[in-house]
Structures are given as structure tokens and as C-alpha cells.
Amino acid sequence: MADTEVSMDTQNELNDLRMSDGAVPLYEHVKSFIKDVVNPMSEEFHRLGEGKTDIWSYAPGQLEALEKAKDEAKKQGLWNFFLPDAETGEGLKNLDYAYIAAELGKNPLASESMNCSAPDTGNMEVLERVGTPEQKERWLKPLLEGKIRSAFAMTEPALPSSDAKNVSMSAVLEGDEWVINGEKFYISGAGDPRCKIMITMVKTSPDAAPNKQQSQILVPLPHPGVTILGPMHVFGDPDAPHGHMHIRFENVRVPKENMLLGEGRGFEISQL
Ligand SMILES: Cc1cc2nc3c(=O)[nH]c(=O)nc-3n(C[C@H](O)[C@H](O)[C@H](O)COP(=O)(O)OP(=O)(O)OC[C@H]3O[C@@H](n4cnc5c(N)ncnc54)[C@H](O)[C@@H]3O)c2cc1C
Structure with a gap:
């Protein structure tokens, strides 16, 4: 077989767009977390924001509600799925993450609740790959912790x-x-x-x-x-x-x- 040819097995593997068996428990966990924690939190978040005069701020209680959901996500191990190869991430393949991201996209507060929201994800990936130890300490650490x-x-x-x-x-x-x-x-x-x-x-x-x-x-x-x-x-x-x-x-x-x-x-x- 010439170097440039792709074997039938590799081709079948590339065409297989199913979620891997190993990612199914995490996927199910994310779905139940959105249903049980994120959806009720979102209702409270939007209720607290009703009638807010400065749209560029958060109403009292809104961030507290969000932080509570983030703490719960951390506790349940639902945090920073997006870093594919880093020690800090979940080590998911992009294909498996795509299924999870599709679920996160169903509620505007789901990604942030599990620290997977843009543009932080891309920025964390950049800092993780090319940041100096000092840049990582000052910016990557609080981003990975969901503090900024x-x-x-x-x-x-x-x-x-x-x-x-x-x-x-x-x-x-x-x-x-x-x-x-x-x-x-x-x-x-x-x-x-x-x-x-x-x-x-x-x-x-x-x-x-x-x-x-x-x-x-x-x-x-x-x-x-x-x-x-x-x-x-x-x-x-x-x-x-x-x-x-x-x-x-x-x-x-x-x-x-x-x-x-x-x-x-x-x-x-x-x-x-
Ligand atoms: C909701 C939203 C959020 C965004 N967030 C961010 C953000 O956080 N940070 C940020 O930096 N930007 C952000 N953007 C901007 C977005 O990334 C850019 O609009 C995008 O990169 C396209 O660039 P442009 O608008 O300058 O379009 P252009 O580069 O002018 O492209 C317009 C079209 O022309 C085509 N085109 C361009 N060059 C060529 C060429 N040489 N030959 C043939 N076709 C060409 C493109 O494919 C495209 O279809 C955001 C945009 C939106 C709508």
C-alpha cells in the first residue's frame, strides 16, 4: 500500500462519528446536571434580573446563583471539559466533546456553569499551550478556577x-x-x-x-x-x-x- 493511501480500517475509524463508550457516563451526567441544577438556576437568574436598569451589570443575587451552580459542578467533577490533552482538562476527544457541547448549547448558562464558555475556553487553551509560568499563574489559574x-x-x-x-x-x-x-x-x-x-x-x-x-x-x-x-x-x-x-x-x-x-x-x- 502506498504511503498516501489510508487503510480501510483507518477510514472506517475516521468515518465513525459515534460517541466513544467511555464518554457516555460523562455525557449522561452533564445532561442530568443541566436538568437538575442549571435549568432551575437559570429560572432564578432571569427572575432576579427582571427590571434591572443597567443592562451591563448583574442584579443582586444573580452571580451568587450562578456561583452556586459552578460550585456544585466542581463538586460533581463537571468542570473544564474542553482541554483535550492537558492535565487540567477531561482529556476528551473533540468528537466526544462535540456531543457534550451540543447539550451545553441548549441553555445559555450551561457552559459557564461548567466553566466551558467561549471565549474563555480558547483563551485558556492558548495560555495553557504557550503561556510562561508567570502568565499561567496570573491568568490561566483564575480562568481554570472560573474566578474571572x-x-x-x-x-x-x-x-x-x-x-x-x-x-x-x-x-x-x-x-x-x-x-x-x-x-x-x-x-x-x-x-x-x-x-x-x-x-x-x-x-x-x-x-x-x-x-x-x-x-x-x-x-x-x-x-x-x-x-x-x-x-x-x-x-x-x-x-x-x-x-x-x-x-x-x-x-x-x-x-x-x-x-x-x-x-x-x-x-x-x-x-x-
Ligand atoms: C456574535 C459575534 C461574536 C464575535 N466575537 C468576536 C470576538 O470575541 N473576537 C473577535 O476578534 N472577533 C469576534 N467576532 C468577529 C468575527 O470573528 C469576524 O466577523 C470574522 O472573523 C469574520 O471577519 P470579518 O467580519 O472581518 O469578515 P471578512 O474577513 O471581511 O470576511 C467576510 C467574508 O469574506 C470572505 N473573505 C475574506 N477574505 C477573503 C478572500 N481573501 N478571498 C475570498 N473571500 C474572502 C470570508 O470568508 C467571509 O465570508 C464576532 C462576530 C460575531 C457576529
């Missing part, structure tokens, strides 16, 4: 941002600090008062090869140079208090140690 939320800022107004090579927001090294200027929009989760860290895609090296011009830098929030201009609306909904925010960066200074992986390696991180 995060955002990922890549998309920019007026340029096709689906290609990371286009990202143009400037970051310049001045002494020991990166100085960031520009705008991002559609930044999910940046409206949440619990959002404390934003992984920000910037252009640091305009003269390098096209896939080596961008970097990803950690911007702690709130930050004096970071202004939330307002929410983007999705089908007319600002999705408060999570939000998909339009953000201005004005001379945002962060220590040079906030660089992830290295200057010019932002595109590479996105391919991991």
Missing part, C-alpha cells in the same frame, strides 16, 4: 479580519512596554464586569514576512487606555452584559512580558 472571565480581540473595523495576516492594530515597543493604539470590534465578553484579561492580536513587525507580522499580547482589564465605545448588535440584540464590544485602544501600555510566545508569532498561535 476573558476576551479575545482580533477583529478590526474596515478590514477583512478573518485572515489573521490582515490584523493591523499597532503595538510598538518603547523601553520595557508595548504601546498599543487602534480599534477592535465584535469583542465578545468585554462588556462583562468580570472580564479581566484580553488576548489582543496586534501588528508588531510590519517589515517581516506576512505571517510573522502579528503578535498576541495580554492586556489586563480594566485599563486606563482601553475605552469600550459600545456594543455591536447581533440581530438587534446587544447581548448584555456579555456583549460583543467596539473598543478603542489609546496608548495602552503593557509590560513587554505580556507578549505571548514571542514577537511575530501571533499568527502561529492562531494555527495551534
Whole structure:
């Protein structure tokens, strides 16, 4: 058989989209947890939020109800399923996680109750794979514990941002600090008062090869140079208090140690 040919057995394995037998108990546990804990908590959460005047905040009792469900999920071992190979995760294959994610998607508070919500999941994966011990201690640890939320800022107004090579927001090294200027929009989760860290895609090296011009830098929030201009609306909904925010960066200074992986390696991180 030529090297490029795939054996019948491997092909059958690749075509087999059934959940593995080992993942079934966890899947059933997640479903019953949503029914018994998350659904009643959601009802209370929404009732407590009725009539709230500031949509970008939480009403008294809302976060407490959510935290109670999170504590219960932790106690039952239903926590951080998404990290595929890390010690911190459940070690699930993507296929098995897909079945669980489909259940989590049925209640808007289910993912957060089990610390599996975007954009934290992707951000935790990035920090887990490329973060320094100090970055992990400061940001990954509280994210894995569900103590803070995060955002990922890549998309920019007026340029096709689906290609990371286009990202143009400037970051310049001045002494020991990166100085960031520009705008991002559609930044999910940046409206949440619990959002404390934003992984920000910037252009640091305009003269390098096209896939080596961008970097990803950690911007702690709130930050004096970071202004939330307002929410983007999705089908007319600002999705408060999570939000998909339009953000201005004005001379945002962060220590040079906030660089992830290295200057010019932002595109590479996105391919991991
Ligand atoms: C609800 C919501 C939440 C979001 N959250 C975030 C977030 O948290 N962080 C963040 O950074 N962004 C976020 N976004 C933005 C989203 O990721 C971008 O909209 C997406 O990456 C596409 O980029 P764009 O809008 O610039 O479209 P474009 O890149 O302009 O693409 C538009 C269309 O053109 C096509 N296209 C682009 N370039 C080419 C080409 N060279 N040749 C042929 N076709 C091409 C694309 O495939 C697409 O169909 C969010 C968006 C929404 C709606």
C-alpha cells in the first residue's frame, strides 16, 4: 500500500462519528446536571434580573446563583471539559466533546456553569499551550478556577479580519512596554464586569514576512487606555452584559512580558 493511501480500517475509524463508550457516563451526567441544577438556576437568574436598569451589570443575587451552580459542578467533577490533552482538562476527544457541547448549547448558562464558555475556553487553551509560568499563574489559574472571565480581540473595523495576516492594530515597543493604539470590534465578553484579561492580536513587525507580522499580547482589564465605545448588535440584540464590544485602544501600555510566545508569532498561535 502506498504511503498516501489510508487503510480501510483507518477510514472506517475516521468515518465513525459515534460517541466513544467511555464518554457516555460523562455525557449522561452533564445532561442530568443541566436538568437538575442549571435549568432551575437559570429560572432564578432571569427572575432576579427582571427590571434591572443597567443592562451591563448583574442584579443582586444573580452571580451568587450562578456561583452556586459552578460550585456544585466542581463538586460533581463537571468542570473544564474542553482541554483535550492537558492535565487540567477531561482529556476528551473533540468528537466526544462535540456531543457534550451540543447539550451545553441548549441553555445559555450551561457552559459557564461548567466553566466551558467561549471565549474563555480558547483563551485558556492558548495560555495553557504557550503561556510562561508567570502568565499561567496570573491568568490561566483564575480562568481554570472560573474566578474571572476573558476576551479575545482580533477583529478590526474596515478590514477583512478573518485572515489573521490582515490584523493591523499597532503595538510598538518603547523601553520595557508595548504601546498599543487602534480599534477592535465584535469583542465578545468585554462588556462583562468580570472580564479581566484580553488576548489582543496586534501588528508588531510590519517589515517581516506576512505571517510573522502579528503578535498576541495580554492586556489586563480594566485599563486606563482601553475605552469600550459600545456594543455591536447581533440581530438587534446587544447581548448584555456579555456583549460583543467596539473598543478603542489609546496608548495602552503593557509590560513587554505580556507578549505571548514571542514577537511575530501571533499568527502561529492562531494555527495551534
Ligand atoms: C456574535 C459575534 C461574536 C464575535 N466575537 C468576536 C470576538 O470575541 N473576537 C473577535 O476578534 N472577533 C469576534 N467576532 C468577529 C468575527 O470573528 C469576524 O466577523 C470574522 O472573523 C469574520 O471577519 P470579518 O467580519 O472581518 O469578515 P471578512 O474577513 O471581511 O470576511 C467576510 C467574508 O469574506 C470572505 N473573505 C475574506 N477574505 C477573503 C478572500 N481573501 N478571498 C475570498 N473571500 C474572502 C470570508 O470568508 C467571509 O465570508 C464576532 C462576530 C460575531 C457576529
